[in-house]
Amino acid sequence: MPKKLTSRDEDYSKWYNEIVIKADLAENSSVRGCMVIKPYGYSIWEKMQFELDQMFKKTGHQNAYFPLFVPKSLFEAEEKNAEGFAKECAVVTHYRLKNDENGKLIVDPNAKLDEELVVRPTSEAVIWNTFKSWVQSYRDLPLLINQWANVVRWEMRTRLFLRTSEFLWQEGHTAHSTKQEAIGEARLMNQVYADFVENFMAIPVIQGVKSASERFAGAEETYCIEALMQDGKALQAGTSHFLGQNFAKAFDVKFTSDSGKLDYVWATSWGVSTRLIGALIMTHSDDNGLVLPPNLAPYQVVIIPIYKNSVEQKSVEKVADKLMNELRAHNIRVKFDNRDKLKPGFKFNEYELKGVPLRIAIGPNDINQGTVEIARRDNLSKETVKQKEVLSLIKSRLNEIQNTLFLKAKKFREENITFVDNFEDFKKTLDNKGGFISAHWDGTNSTEEAIKRETKATIRCIPLDTKEENGVCIYSGNPSNKRVLFAKAY
Amino acid sequence: MPKKLTSRDEDYSKWYNEIVIKADLAENSSVRGCMVIKPYGYSIWEKMQFELDQMFKKTGHQNAYFPLFVPKSLFEAEEKNAEGFAKECAVVTHYRLKNDENGKLIVDPNAKLDEELVVRPTSEAVIWNTFKSWVQSYRDLPLLINQWANVVRWEMRTRLFLRTSEFLWQEGHTAHSTKQEAIGEARLMNQVYADFVENFMAIPVIQGVKSASERFAGAEETYCIEALMQDGKALQAGTSHFLGQNFAKAFDVKFTSDSGKLDYVWATSWGVSTRLIGALIMTHSDDNGLVLPPNLAPYQVVIIPIYKNSVEQKSVEKVADKLMNELRAHNIRVKFDNRDKLKPGFKFNEYELKGVPLRIAIGPNDINQGTVEIARRDNLSKETVKQKEVLSLIKSRLNEIQNTLFLKAKKFREENITFVDNFEDFKKTLDNKGGFISAHWDGTNSTEEAIKRETKATIRCIPLDTKEENGVCIYSGNPSNKRVLFAKAY
Numbered sequence: 001m002p003k004k005l006t007s008r009d010e011d012y013s014k015w016y017n018e019i020v021i022k023a024d025l026a027e028n029s030s031v032r033g034c035m036v037i038k039p040y041g042y043s044i045w046e047k048m049q050f051e052l053d054q055m056f057k058k059t060g061h062q063n064a065y066f067p068l069f070v071p072k073s074l075f076e077a078e079e080k081n082a083e084g085f086a087k088e089c090a091v092v093t094h095y096r097l098k099n100d101e102n103g104k105l106i107v108d109p110n111a112k113l114d115e116e117l118v119v120r121p122t123s124e125a126v127i128w129n130t131f132k133s134w135v136q137s138y139r140d141l142p143l144l145i146n147q148w149a150n151v152v153r154w155e156m157r158t159r160l161f162l163r164t165s166e167f168l169w170q171e172g173h174t175a176h177s178t179k180q181e182a183i184g185e186a187r188l189m190n191q192v193y194a195d196f197v198e199n200f201m202a203i204p205v206i207q208g209v210k211s212a213s214e215r216f217a218g219a220e221e222t223y224c225i226e227a228l229m230q231d232g233k234a235l236q237a238g239t240s241h242f243l244g245q246n247f248a249k250a251f252d253v254k255f256t257s258d259s260g261k262l263d264y265v266w267a268t269s270w271g272v273s274t275r276l277i278g279a280l281i282m283t284h285s286d287d288n289g290l291v292l293p294p295n296l297a298p299y300q301v302v303i304i305p306i307y308k309n310s311v312e313q314k315s316v317e318k319v320a321d322k323l324m325n326e327l328r329a330h331n332i333r334v335k336f337d338n339r340d341k342l343k344p345g346f347k348f349n350e351y352e353l354k355g356v357p358l359r360i361a362i363g364p365n366d367i368n369q370g371t372v373e374i375a376r377r378d379n380l381s382k383e384t385v386k387q388k389e390v391l392s393l394i395k396s397r398l399n400e401i402q403n404t405l406f407l408k409a410k411k412f413r414e415e416n417i418t419f420v421d422n423f424e425d426f427k428k429t430l431d432n433k434g435g436f437i438s439a440h441w442d443g444t445n446s447t448e449e450a451i452k453r454e455t456k457a458t459i460r461c462i463p464l465d466t467k468e469e470n471g472v473c474i475y476s477g478n479p480s481n482k483r484v485l486f487a488k489a490y
Numbered sequence: 491m492p493k494k495l496t497s498r499d500e501d502y503s504k505w506y507n508e509i510v511i512k513a514d515l516a517e518n519s520s521v522r523g524c525m526v527i528k529p530y531g532y533s534i535w536e537k538m539q540f541e542l543d544q545m546f547k548k549t550g551h552q553n554a555y556f557p558l559f560v561p562k563s564l565f566e567a568e569e570k571n572a573e574g575f576a577k578e579c580a581v582v583t584h585y586r587l588k589n590d591e592n593g594k595l596i597v598d599p600n601a602k603l604d605e606e607l608v609v610r611p612t613s614e615a616v617i618w619n620t621f622k623s624w625v626q627s628y629r630d631l632p633l634l635i636n637q638w639a640n641v642v643r644w645e646m647r648t649r650l651f652l653r654t655s656e657f658l659w660q661e662g663h664t665a666h667s668t669k670q671e672a673i674g675e676a677r678l679m680n681q682v683y684a685d686f687v688e689n690f691m692a693i694p695v696i697q698g699v700k701s702a703s704e705r706f707a708g709a710e711e712t713y714c715i716e717a718l719m720q721d722g723k724a725l726q727a728g729t730s731h732f733l734g735q736n737f738a739k740a741f742d743v744k745f746t747s748d749s750g751k752l753d754y755v756w757a758t759s760w761g762v763s764t765r766l767i768g769a770l771i772m773t774h775s776d777d778n779g780l781v782l783p784p785n786l787a788p789y790q791v792v793i794i795p796i797y798k799n800s801v802e803q804k805s806v807e808k809v810a811d812k813l814m815n816e817l818r819a820h821n822i823r824v825k826f827d828n829r830d831k832l833k834p835g836f837k838f839n840e841y842e843l844k845g846v847p848l849r850i851a852i853g854p855n856d857i858n859q860g861t862v863e864i865a866r867r868d869n870l871s872k873e874t875v876k877q878k879e880v881l882s883l884i885k886s887r888l889n890e891i892q893n894t895l896f897l898k899a900k901k902f903r904e905e906n907i908t909f910v911d912n913f914e915d916f917k918k919t920l921d922n923k924g925g926f927i928s929a930h931w932d933g934t935n936s937t938e939e940a941i942k943r944e945t946k947a948t949i950r951c952i953p954l955d956t957k958e959e960n961g962v963c964i965y966s967g968n969p970s971n972k973r974v975l976f977a978k979a980y
Contacts, residue, residue: 027620030620031560036555039552063536065527067519067521068609068656076594076595086589089587091584091585092609096578097608105565107606130517130519150558150639150640166559168555
């Protein structure tokens with residue numbers, strides 16, 4: 001059998017791209033840096049959306065929708081935010097095409113916009129300009145809004161899911177009457193992200209705050225969840241920002257307090273995107289293809305019939321059909337692949353590539369013996385079980401796989417957090433092992449920059465559970481009171 | 491009590507705008523022609539999405555996502571389609587902003603795109619360019635894809651929901667091996683739209699096909715559902731297009747048939763948008779505000795407590811709380827509005843404006859007598875009922891309201907289809923009564939244009955159930971073999 005994929009050892013980056021394509025998740029489009037999310041990939045995103053949306057609603061948030069376009073004058077109202085995104089903005093300058101003398105379409109020079117429109121790279125500006133009329137009194141607060149949308153950030157080097165010029169995401173935007181409440185909200189939503197990513201995606205994350213230089217443009221504090229990929233590089237899986245009163249001041253959003261005082265409101269914003277699918281792939285998958293955690297798999301189980309003639313086909317399909325209905329009645333997502341003319345081996349390969357957690361094969365022997373064969377995608381093990389035991393076994397195997405994937409990823413992550421105390425070891429660890437490096441840092445921007453310049457490693461976060469500890473900065477030798485996490489990152 | 495709204499008789503258009511604003515559905519944004527969909531309005535859209543999405547999936551469709559941008563060269567590949575949309579395209583010409591000498595942001599002239607990008611007004615071009623690599627053999631067909639997305643059509647005169655430069659919609663795009671199958675798909679999806687709009691939105695629709703001049707740009711046949719608004723104007727609520735092989739030829743999408751023959755594939759596309767919310771408002775609402783059909787109402791029931799002191803408050807809220815939980819346990823969407831400091835009358839007004847189908851009021855007398863007061867939004871009737879009967883009563887009242895709204899709208903629609911046989915009566919009916927006019931037409935473009943020019947009425951559709959009938963065209967006097975439906979339209 002020909003090798004299906006480049007192996008991770010051979011070329012990790014190529015392996016990743018091949019999985020995305022061969023598992024039918026996404027592909028590049030005719031538009032530079034923009035991807036097509038294919039049905040199988042999109043159905044994973046739909047599951048993610050569904051679960052996250054419920055979590056947002058349970059924590060009191062409501063969905064709304066704001067315009068795709070941001071007039072340039074609004075875009076630049078919050079200076080730091082504008083500065084952070086200005087260099088990657090797609091800009092609409094005209095609103096009409098026309099035919100030239102040869103009948104080819106050209107931009108109509110007479111249809112130039114008075115003010116250019118930025119395609120939203122993020123929606124703080126347009127949303128805070130709207131909040132202005134929504135908030136007058138403390139009774140209007142907190143305002144807890146979320147939006148599911150597409151955003152555009154013009155990227156020079158793109159990779160499917162991980163870095164695309166257009167991506168899908170959700171962005172939460174909230175307004176509060178006190179600083180404390182806003183910080184609480186930013187931390188709560190970071191926790192919601194951590195819960196989702198750990199419980200559904202089976203990806204262990206470290207919660208922390210960003211250093212000043214890695215903060216979201218316009219934020220006072222950026223909370224984040226950081227995950228570790230199998231190649232030892234970190235991936236920022238979600239961020240939640242405490243925005244202080246920056247946007248309220250830029251857009252003049254004030255409220256009258258309980259006691260009649262006028263003050264600017266406090267803000268947060270938070271988001272996760274289709275980038276998470278990249279993290280999902282790189283955390284669990286192997287050299288045979290995608291490995292999906294059952295909680296997010298479009299199909300948790302695939303049933304494949306095996307037969308040599310139409311008599312066998314009939315009896316096998318009858319059992320398969322019954323089993324499918326039984327599992328579905330218990331809310332297990334099952335696909336019965338009864339495509340004729342395709343060999344079972346071809347199908348086995350396909351679902352292995354696509355990461356379906358469990359495969360059930362039913363052949364003539366199984367019919368005689370009242371059994372089926374169940375194969376696990378995560379560890380490739382197989383077992384033959386009685387048909388009447390399938391339902392309860394499937395349920396427990398799905399749970400096991402979900403847990404196993406998480407624990408395996410967590411073990412890998414733990415093994416790849418290295419504590420180092422000098423810059424030589426820092427560089428050696430980066431080169432030879434990768435992963436997270438826990439090290440003392442003097443807290444200055446210049447040291448952070450120097451380390452990044454020399455090693456390409458950045459401070460991924462200052463973990464929320466970091467303990468105070470006296471030490472010296474690995475780079476400057478200046479005193480430090482806590483360790484932070486460095487890594488090379490996606 | 492001050493009048494809440496302009497009445498329909500006074501100024502229908504103003505009445506509509508006031509409902510959209512005062513019921514918290516949407517508002518204009520800082521971007522010309524783009525709206526903000528507020529949480530209450532968006533939750534109606536979410537309900538619509540959920541139901542439609544299920545119907546699409548049940549008919550075998552899968553969701554996917556395609557890029558927002560269409561390179562100009564792709565956009566113009568299918569000529570008629572390009573011609574139809576060229577005049578309303580937002581065009582991205584640059585990918586970066588920079589600071590000018592005064593520190594203000596300007597478009598960076600050095601970041602001009604080699605090829606301009608059209609913000610999708612519809613996605614046939616980008617999708618058919620993708621289908622090219624997805625379809626090789628008859629085994630890849632049918633390809634049944636749907637996308638939930640935002641699209642942009644630059645409109646000069648905009649109205650919230652009805653006509654906005656950016657709107658949300660779904661667009662189905664399918665590929666088939668035979669003409670017949672594609673026509674079947676286009677008709678099926680038009681039927682799905684009719685079912686959804688009638689059963690969930692309680693809006694009766696007429697299914698038909700468009701005249702050639704009203705067809706979607708690039709279609710061979712456009713099926714549609716047409717609804718009638720209370721002011722006697724028609725509204726196109728959804729369309730489903732049989733695209734022939736036009737896009738397959740423009741993008742060179744061929745397949746090998748069962749018998750080894752190479753042929754272009756056959757296509758459909760179909761869509762409904764946030765415009766439907768405009769139809770919802772204009773079909774059912776009255777001079778007191780929005781009226782929502784229970785099947786789409788974010789809250790089907792609102793419970794309002796009435797009390798004069800904290801003792802009464804406590805006992806009333808206890809009963810209200812219990813009732814809320816009981817109704818929720820039966821999947822009824824209930825809001826218990828226990829905001830203190832707001833008078834019941836204020837709340838009554840608010841939910842009347844917002845169209846909540848049923849209101850339950852509970853006061854101290856009700857506690858003594860074991861009753862509650864139930865008020866219907868659609869006919870403003872009230873009844874006092876025993877608490878233990880509330881659940882079953884609410885269920886049957888919700889069904890009644892759903893049916894009543896549909897039947898009322900259907901009666902209005904039937905009363906406003908006028909059969910006319912000469913152009914004088916046609917004009918008189920249009921001026922004095924409005925509504926649909928069923929009349930003979932000679933089938934020519936020139937007659938259609940002349941009638942439109944003289945009366946502003948257009949052919950809304952040739953109903954699918956039209957019977958052959960000999961007659962003469964009301965305008966040209968030429969022979970005609972069937973009646974078509976004319977109306978002024980949104």
